[in-house]
Amino acid sequence: MTPRTAALVGNPNAGKSALFNALTGARQKIANYPGVTVERKAGRLAVPGCQPIELTDLPGSYGLNATSPDEEVTRKVIMGEFAGEPAPQVLVVVLDASNLEQHLVFAQEVIALGRPTVVALNMVDLAERDGLVIEPAALEQALGVPVIATVAVRRRGLAELAAAIAAAEERSPEHHRPHTTLTERRVTAHAIAEAAIISETSRHRLHAKLDRLFLHPWAGPLILFALLFVVFQAVFTWATPFADALELGIGWLIDRVRSLMPAGLVRDLITDGILSGVGSVVVFLPQIVILFFFILSMEASGYMARAAFLMDRLMARVGLSGRSFIPLLSSFACAIPGIMATRSITDPKDRLTTILIAPLMTCSARLPVYAVIIAAFIPNRSVIGPVGLQGLVLLGLYVFGIVAAMIVALVLRRSVTKGVASGFIMELPKYQLPRLGDLLIGLWQRAWIFLRRAGTIIFMVTVVLWILLNFPRAAEGQDQVDASIAGRMANGLAVVVEPIGFNRDIALSLIPAMAAREVAVSSLATSYAVGAGDDEDAQARQLGDRLKADWSLPTALAFLVWFVFAPQCMSTIAVTRRETNGWKWPSFMLAYLFALAYIFAGITYWSAVALGL
Amino acid sequence: MTCNNPVVVAAAIGMTLDLLPLGKRARITAVDWSRLVAEEALRLQALGIDAGAIVSISHRGVFAGRDPIALSIGRMTVALRRVHAQAIAVQAL
Numbered sequence: 001m002t003p004r005t006a007a008l009v010g011n012p013n014a015g016k017s018a019l020f021n022a023l024t025g026a027r028q029k030i031a032n033y034p035g036v037t038v039e040r041k042a043g044r045l046a047v048p049g050c051q052p053i054e055l056t057d058l059p060g061s062y063g064l065n066a067t068s069p070d071e072e073v074t075r076k077v078i079m080g081e082f083a084g085e086p087a088p089q090v091l092v093v094v095l096d097a098s099n100l101e102q103h104l105v106f107a108q109e110v111i112a113l114g115r116p117t118v119v120a121l122n123m124v125d126l127a128e129r130d131g132l133v134i135e136p137a138a139l140e141q142a143l144g145v146p147v148i149a150t151v152a153v154r155r156r157g158l159a160e161l162a163a164a165i166a167a168a169e170e171r172s173p174e175h176h177r178p179h180t181t182l183t184e185r186r187v188t189a190h191a192i193a194e195a196a197i198i199s200e201t202s203r204h205r206l207h208a209k210l211d212r213l214f215l216h217p218w219a220g221p222l223i224l225f226a227l228l229f230v231v232f233q234a235v236f237t238w239a240t241p242f243a244d245a246l247e248l249g250i251g252w253l254i255d256r257v258r259s260l261m262p263a264g265l266v267r268d269l270i271t272d273g274i275l276s277g278v279g280s281v282v283v284f285l286p287q288i289v290i291l292f293f294f295i296l297s298m299e300a301s302g303y304m305a306r307a308a309f310l311m312d313r314l315m316a317r318v319g320l321s322g323r324s325f326i327p328l329l330s331s332f333a334c335a336i337p338g339i340m341a342t343r344s345i346t347d348p349k350d351r352l353t354t355i356l357i358a359p360l361m362t363c364s365a366r367l368p369v370y371a372v373i374i375a376a377f378i379p380n381r382s383v384i385g386p387v388g389l390q391g392l393v394l395l396g397l398y399v400f401g402i403v404a405a406m407i408v409a410l411v412l413r414r415s416v417t418k419g420v421a422s423g424f425i426m427e428l429p430k431y432q433l434p435r436l437g438d439l440l441i442g443l444w445q446r447a448w449i450f451l452r453r454a455g456t457i458i459f460m461v462t463v464v465l466w467i468l469l470n471f472p473r474a475a476e477g478q479d480q481v482d483a484s485i486a487g488r489m490a491n492g493l494a495v496v497v498e499p500i501g502f503n504r505d506i507a508l509s510l511i512p513a514m515a516a517r518e519v520a521v522s523s524l525a526t527s528y529a530v531g532a533g534d535d536e537d538a539q540a541r542q543l544g545d546r547l548k549a550d551w552s553l554p555t556a557l558a559f560l561v562w563f564v565f566a567p568q569c570m571s572t573i574a575v576t577r578r579e580t581n582g583w584k585w586p587s588f589m590l591a592y593l594f595a596l597a598y599i600f601a602g603i604t605y606w607s608a609v610a611l612g613l
Numbered sequence: 614m615t616c617n618n619p620v621v622v623a624a625a626i627g628m629t630l631d632l633l634p635l636g637k638r639a640r641i642t643a644v645d646w647s648r649l650v651a652e653e654a655l656r657l658q659a660l661g662i663d664a665g666a667i668v669s670i671s672h673r674g675v676f677a678g679r680d681p682i683a684l685s686i687g688r689m690t691v692a693l694r695r696v697h698a699q700a701i702a703v704q705a706l
Contacts, residue, residue, distance in 0.1 A: 062659035067652045099688050102661055130688070182658055208671070211690065215672040215683060309692045312681045313674070322681065322692065346652045423653045423697060424681055427660060428690040 005054045005086070006045070006165050008120075009078060009110055010094035011103045012060030013302075013429035015122045019094055019152035020057040021438050023162065028441070048159075050166045056088065059343075063106050063182075069343040069351075078110070090116045090168045092161075097127035097134055097149070098430065100196065104189035105182070111145055112180065116168035119147040120161055125154065126430060129206070133198040142192040153435045210431050214306045221310050231294045232398060233391050235287050235367070242286035250279035269466055272529035277462030277522035278455070284368040288450055289443055291364055292333050296442045300434035304329070305426060312424050318406045319413030321345075321424035324354040328405070331361035332398075333446070335572045339579055349419035353412050355579060356589055359572050360405035360565065362398045364450075368521045369563050370397055376544035377556040401564045404596065416588070461512045461519050466526055481527060486511075500598060501558040501605030503551065520563075554608035558601040565597035628705075630668070631682070631698035638669045639703035648700040660691050667706070 008016045021028075024043025041057040058077055059070035066072040073082070080087030093110050095103040111117050121136055140147040146164045150157035180188070214220050254271045261267040298304045304326055312322030323345050331338030338358045345351040362370075371394075378393050413419075468486035481487045481504075490508035497507050509523040521543070528546045547556070576586040633639050641664050646654045662668070662684070671690060672683035680695045 062656070065655060065659075067655045067659070101687055102689055105659075105661070183663070186661065186663070207690075211672065211683070217673075217675055217677055221675055305692075309672075309681060309683065310675050312692070312694070313676070313678050316680065316694075321694075346656065347650075423650065424692060424694050425653060425656045425660070425697065426692045428683065428692055 004051070004090065004166065005056070005088045006090035006092055006168075007056045007058050007077065007088035008092050008094055009058050009074060009106075010060060011062060011096070011099075011106055013099075013427060014060065014094040014096045014103060015152055016057055016060060016094045018300075018435065018438055019120060019122055019150065020055065021441055022152040022155055022158055024055055028445075045162055045165070047162045047166045053090075053162070053165055055092075055165075061106065064109050068346045073343075078113070087115075090118060090165050092165060093117060093119045094122050095119060096430075097121050097124045098130050098132055100134065101189050101193040104192055105185045107143070108180065108185045108188060111143055117145045118161065118164045118168050119143060119145055120157075121147055121149045122152060124149045125151045125156075126432070131199075134196050135198050136196075139192065139196040142195060153438075207430055211306070211428070214303065215309060220306070224307055224310050229395065231291070232395050233387070234294070235290050235394075237388075237391065239284075239286035239290055243283045246283045246285065247279075250275060250283070253279075265470070268470070269463070273462055273466030273526060274459065276525045276529050277466070278459055279522075279525075282451070284364075284371065285447060285450060287367050287371070288333070288364045289447055291367075292443055292446045293439065295330060295333055296439055297434050298329075300432065300438060302429040302431045305428045308426060309428065316424070318409040320350060320353060320409055321347075323424060323426060324350065327354055328358060328361050331358040331363060334363050334365065335359045335361065335569070336575045339572070339575050342579070347419075347423070349413075349417045352580065352585065353409050353417045355576055356412060356417075356585065356592075357405040357409050359569065359589065359593060360401045360408065362401045362564065363569075365569070366563050366566055370394060370560060372521050372524075372544055372547070373556050373560050376547045377551075377553055397560060397564055400561070404564065404600075408592070408596075457519075462522050462526055465512050465523055469527055481508075486527075500562075500602040501552075501555045501609070502562075502601075503555060505550070506555070506559055553613045554605050557608050557613070558605035561604040562597050562601040565593050565600065628703060629699050630670075630684075630701040630703050631679070631695045633670050633703055633705065635670050635673060638667060638706045640706060641666045641668060641701055642704050643702045645700045645702075649697065653697065657693070657697065660689070661686055662691065662693075662701070668703070 008020055010016050020041060020043065023045050028041060028043040043055050043057075045053040045055045047053060056077075058074045061071040061074040063071075064075050064078070066075045076082040077085055078087065078091065091110055091113070093107045095107060107119065111119075119139070121134065121139065124134065127134060134149075136147045136149045146168070148157050148161045148164050150161055152158075214223060254275050257267065257271050257275065261270070298307065307329070308322035308325045310322075311325040315321055315324055324342075327338045327341040327345070329338075330341050335358045338361065339355050342351045342354045342358070345354060374390050374393055378390050381389050383389050383392060465486060468489075469481060469484045471485060472483060474480040474483035486508055487504070489511065490504045493507040493511070494502070494504045497510070502510075505524060505527055508527055509520040512523050513520040524547070525543050528543060528550075551559075573586045573590060576589055577583060580586070630639070630641070641662070643664055644657070644662070649657070657663070666686055668684050668686045670682055671685045674680055674682075681692050682695060682698055684691045684693060684698075
C-alpha cells in the first residue's frame with residue numbers, strides 16, 4: 001500500500017514552516033536549492049500505531065485564485081493538476097489563531113473542495129498573548145472538519161494533529177459546499193470567527209510597539225542600515241577563529257599525508273590538488289553559516305517584511321518595489337534561492353528585472369575570493385574603534401554591487417523590461433522570537449548544500465585542473481605551469497584580460513570558476529601549489545602571501561571589482577533559464593555581466609595604476 | 614461618467630485613504646477597482662481591503678516621504694502604496 005500523503009496549506013505567515021519543521025523534524029527532503037517556503041519541501045510524519053505520512057509544505061496562498069507563481073504552485077498541487085505530483089490525500093489547513101477572520105476565508109475555499117481535511121489552529125499561544133481566547137470545538141462545528149489547536153514552536157498539539165491526519169476520511173457529500181463568492185466567504189469568516197472567539201481583550205500591543213520603532217520614518221532606516229553593517233562586520237570577524245581552526249586542521253591533514261605517503265604524483269594530487277583545492281573553499285563555511293544565520297533570523301522574526309517596507313521607497317525610484325528586497329537580500333547568500341524567491345513577485349516585469357540584477361548582490365561564494373584578496377592586500381588596521389579597514393573594504397564591495405544593481409535596474413526598467421510602475425502590497429507578519437531548532441535546521445540545510453558543492457563540483461574541478469596543470473610534464477628547467485595544458489589555455493585567455501591588469505594565473509582561475517565562483521580561490525591555490533614545485537619554502541607559505549608576492553595592488557583591486565560582477569556561475573545561469581523559460585534572458589544576463597565586469601575591472605586597474613598604487 | 618465614479622462621489626463627501634490622518638479609524642466606503650491592476654485588485658481583496666472594512670493608517674513613509682503606507686486592518690498590518698490608497702474612499706469614524 002502506498003503511504004498516505006498530506007499537504008500543509010494556508011495563508012502566508014500562518015506559521016506553516018514552523019509547524020512543518022515541528023512535525024517532520026530533521027527528516028526533510030528538500031530540492032537542491034531551497035528558497036524560503038517556495039521550494040517543494042517534503043518530510044515524513046511518524047504516527048504511533050499507523051504507517052508514516054508523507055507530508056509536503058505548500059507555498060503560502062491567499063486563495064485558489066492565484067496572483068503569483070508560488071500561489072499557482074499551491075493551487076495546482078491541491079487540485080491535482082501539477083505534473084508528476086499526485087494530489088495530496090489529506091489537506092491540512094493551517095490557521096493563525098490570532099488572525100482567524102482573515103485566514104478563514106481561504107480555509108473555507110479549501111474545505112469546500114470536499115476532500116479529507118484537517119484544520120490546525122496554529123499559534124494559539126500568540127493569540128493568547130494578544131488577549132484572544134478561542135474555542136476549537138465551536139470552530140469545528142462551524143467548519144465541519146476536525147480542528148486541532150497547535151503551538152508548533154512548543155510542540156503542543158502535534159500528536160493530536162498527526163492522529164487526526166491519519167484518521168481523516170472522505171467526507172460525506174453533505175459537506176460539499178456550493179461555490180461561494182469572496183464576499184460571501186468573508187461574511188461567513190467574520191461570523192465563524194465571532195462565534196469561536198470567547199474573549200477578546202487588548203490588541204496586539206507588543207507588535208505595535210515594535211513597529212513604532214522599526215517602521216519609524218527616521219529611526220527605522222537607521223536601524224536597518226546599522227543591522228546590515230553589523231552583519232557584514234560579523235561575517236568577517238566572528239568567523240575568523242573558526243576559519244583559522246579549519247585551516248590549521250587542513251594543514252595538519254596535508255602534513256600527515258606528506259609524512260605517510262611516498263613522494264610522487266599521487267601524493268601531490270592529494271595534497272596539492274584535492275586538499276589545498278577543496279580545503280581553501282571549506283574554510284569559508286563559518287562565514288556562510290554566519291551570513292545565513294542573520295538572513296534566516298530576519299525571516300523568522302518577521303523583520304524581513306519590515307525591511308521590505310523600509311526599502312520600498314528606494315526600490316520604487318529604480319522601478320522596483322519593496323518585494324524585490326527579500327529576493328535580493330537572499331541573493332547575498334546565494335543568487336539561486338534569491339532568484340527562486342522572486343516567485344512571490346506578482347508583476348512579471350518586476351520579477352524579470354529582479355532576476356536579472358540578483359547576481360549583482362554579492363553572494364557567499366564570492367566571499368572566499370574577497371576574503372583571500374582583502375586579507376592579502378588590505379592592511380588589517382583599525383579605522384575607528386572596532387571598525388577595521390578590511391571590513392570597510394568588504395562593505396564597500398557589497399555597496400558597489402548594490403549601487404550597480406540599482407543603476408542596471410533603472411536602465412532595464414526604461415528599456416528591455418519597460419512597463420507600468422509596479423505596486424507594493426504585502427502583509428507584515430507578527431513579530432516572533434525565532435526558534436533555535438528551526439534556525440538550526442535551516443542552517444544545517446545551507447551548510448550541507450555548501451559542503452556538498454565543495455565535495456562534488458569543487459572536488460571534480462580541482463582534480464581536473466590539477467591534471468591539466470601537471471600534464472604534459474615539464475622538461476628539465478622548464479616551468480611546470482608553462483608546460484601544462486591549462487597553462488597554454490590560460491596564455492590564450494591572458495591576451496584578452498591583460499589590458500585590465502589580469503595575469504596568467506587569474507586567467508587560469510577564471511576558467512574553472514564558471515562551475516562555481518569560489519573555485520577561483522581553490523584554482524589559485526592549486527596552481528600556486530603546482531607552480532611552487534619542490535620549493536618547500538614556497539609551499540609552506542599561505543596562499544595570501546603568495547598572492548602578495550606575485551600580484552600588484554592594482555591587479556588585486558581589479559580582480560576584486562571583476563568579482564563584484566562575477567559573470568561566471570553556471571548554476572545561476574541554469575536557474576535563470578528555468579525561471580524565465582528560455583535562453584533569451586540568461587544569455588542577456590551573461591552578456592551584460594561580462595561587459596560590466598570587463599569595463600569596471602579595467603577602469604579600476606587603470607585608475608589604480610595612474611594613482612601610483 | 615465621472616459623476617458615477619464611486620471614489621469621486623465618496624471623495625466629495627468623505628476622503629480617500631491616503632489623506633486619512635495617522636491612527637484615525639475609518640470605514641472603507643468604496644474602492645475604484647478600475648484604477649488598479651487586476652492582480653493588485655485581487656491581492657487587496659484577498660487581504661480583506663474592500664468596502665465595509667474598518668482600517669487605520671499606522672505608519673506612513675520613510676524619511677518624511679508619504680510612501681509606502683502601513684495599514685491596520687483587523688489584526689493584520691498590510692503595506693501598500695499611496696497610489697492604491699488613492700483608489701480607496703473612506704469615511705472617518
